[in-house]
Amino acid sequence: MIVLAVINGTARDLWYKNYTGELAARQISTIxxxxxxxxxxxxxxxKYPPTTSEQAITIGTLWLILTLVFEFGMGYMSGKTWPQMLEDYNIVKGRLWVLIPIWVAFAPYLFFRILKE
Known part of the structure; x- marks a missing residue:
């Protein structure tokens, strides 16, 4: 997932951010x-189905934790402050990034249920 996120962010920065502006580019990138x-x-x-709902929830929880550790770890290592890092999670200001960790946490269970039927 890290590779997908890096490719997605690179595409945003190199291709369409100059045409859409920062906020719209981040919204498009999130979607x-x-x-x-x-x-x-x-x-x-x-391909690798969980055996139970609980296992699917555990996978989502682990991915959520890893996503947040990566996101804030990289932000911290690049010298960002907490307010700067939390800015992308402010949905009131049009920042949609909070949907990413929610989706990463919820999707394994959702797809497990859909594929199980």
């Missing part, structure tokens, strides 16, 4: 990453 993650997570859950 495209949600879609990329959906395909990737669907594939993983189909």
């Amino acid at each position: 495209t990453l949600l879609l990329l993650f959906a395909v990737y997570i669907w594939f993983l859950i189909k």
Whole structure:
């Protein structure tokens, strides 16, 4: 998922951010990453299905923790402050990034339930 996120962010910065502006580019980038993650997570859950709902929830919880550790760890290492890092999670200001960790946490269970039927 890290590779998908890096490719997605690179595409945003190199291709369309100059045309859309920062906020719209981040919104587009968030939506495209949600879609990329959906395909990737669907594939993983189909190929390596959890055996129980609890296992699917555990996978989502672990991915959530790893996502947040990576996100804030990289932000900290690059010298960002906590307010700067939390800015992307402010949905009131049009920042949609909070949907990424929510999706990463919820998608394994959702796809497990869909594929189980």
